[in-house]
Amino acid sequence: MSYPYQITNYDQYKTAYKKSVDDPEGFWADIASHFYWRKRWDKVLEWDFSDYNVKWFQGGKLNITENCLDRHLGMMGNKPAIIWEPNDPEEHHRILTYRELHTKVVQFCNVLKNNGVKKGDRVCIYMGMVPELAIAVLACARMGAIHSVIFGGFSAQSIADRLWDANAEYVITCDGAFRGNKEIPLKSVIDDALIQCRFVKKTIVLTRTRTPVSMIKGRDVWWEDEIKKVETMGNPDFPAEEMDAEDPLFILYTSGSTGKPKGVVHTAGGYMIYTNYTFVNTFQYQPGDIHFCTADIGWITGHSYIVYGPLSAGATSLLFEGIPTWPDAGRFWDIVDKYKVNVLYTAPTAIRSLMGFGLGPVHGKHLDSLKVLGTVGEPINEEAWNWYNENIGKGRCPIVDTWWQTETGGCMISNMAGVTPSKPTYATLPMPGIQPVLMDENGKILEGNDVSGNLCIKFPWPSILRTTYGDHDRCKQNYFSAYPGYYFTGDGCHRDEHGFYRITGRVDDVLNVSGHRIGTAEVENAINMHAGVVESAVVGYPHDIKGQGIYAYVIYTGTHGDESLARQDITLTVSRIIGPIAKPDRIQFVSGLPKTRSGKIMRRILRKIAEGETENLGDTSTLLDPGIVEEIKNGKL
């Protein structure tokens, strides 16, 4: 498969970019014409950012899995679609060709059908990184069910909240998941979640860890037994359901500045075109390359650049079950060496953590297959960029710094490997079709170069989120009200003298901890659930490995044990309510919080103190009790 829309030099990029702005509809229609549609669209784009509504390729009929699987079967049926590397390097890896993956997806569609799943139903997927996770995702897409994958690090309560929000009546899970030397009891977590979700009709459980599980009669079935039933039926075909371009493909929950995660909805047509286009162009994928994206499919990066982008491009996608540091910190490099990986796409936090182990784990590993390196999820610092460049890329692999979000579906601002210029710590230039705008606090557009402001996007692209599930007003409010007529990203950004963009981090109350998005309000809600807690305020602070750490100021009146036990209790509460990923790194007990007379917590001050700033805390005269600041400063951890 070759890609007629692959940009191969800087001039072509400039031409493509210009066309994408002058004639966006013509630009995207040309690209979309290279995909398989059951019926061509009637209208390329309809949009309104004031009363938010966006529709791409209206009237078009397709199924994304026909583009990801069926259309490759003729020429590329025997080509590896997924290479799976297990957690334990001693365990045998698996390779699924496009034909095998197709067969398994069809089979699992029949399993879903036999269990009552229909087009439009919401299916929650809570699994480890095994090939069956990709199979479950694709089977949902093939039958038109809306998948909602939940990362394995979320707690029962988080799952229950998401199941309620999406009214998901079906769950697919594993008995457990292997992660490094840990075994995560996924089914048991699901069981806890389902106590609150009696509306769930079926749970399909894959065997992975042989962790003991309780299977509830009538509700829980084993994946393997259900496959056997389909085999007994003679493995019937399952033709892909015909979907409208604008039918929802999936929901993915993400944190915002309010306490409740939002169900970001992506639709089939636009998402397919944009993830494929950005996959092919950002990474400069060449047929035959092995693409290794280290993200989890529980996050958008995994959806777009392990599953849909690569598979729609007929690529070979490597799926890794484990973690970078187990059995040792050379795990990524062993995998690159073993499979002759060509493209490695990971997060700055992983790079920083691996840097900490020195060069020992890199020595002796053959990394010469690598052609392109990528980073995503958070700003990369210069030191990590240089380490990655020198020790992994050996100075000969372009690094693409891809800025994007769950809501954007695919990468938005990034250099294209070896094609457009790169600059350390800069995401550089927008993808064709993306029109970034920097705004000041008052909504004035900052023109020209060498300016910093809030990053907005002024024109829709095919994979922009369509809504937040079940609450369109929330979507309008969250993304389209701060700067009317623009999509507001929540990020701060600098545009340098060349017009290159550098993302500086969130400007709202969202933290980025190890590349995971966590709302401060969510963490506060969880801390406040603890019986001894009166009130809390959570801020981020710079953390060498995680990028940001979670700093919690807590008013505590509990009597159970000493401070250290109280901290552990609070941490456990957060783990229970959200998941281990949201555990505070530091908890400082305080007698009060700096509040204005109207009762608003002045987080700016708390943030500065957490960052280690003691002097310039800004104006504290509007505080109800300025004395509290002194106390907090003195008690800083």
Ligand code: PRX
């Ligand atoms: O703050 C930006 C940061 O991650 C946020 C999006 O998080 P999420 O929806 O979880 O998606 C992460 C993977 C696409 C953004 O608002 N971010 C993402 N990529 C970068 C980044 N910050 C700086 N540089 C990046 N390359």
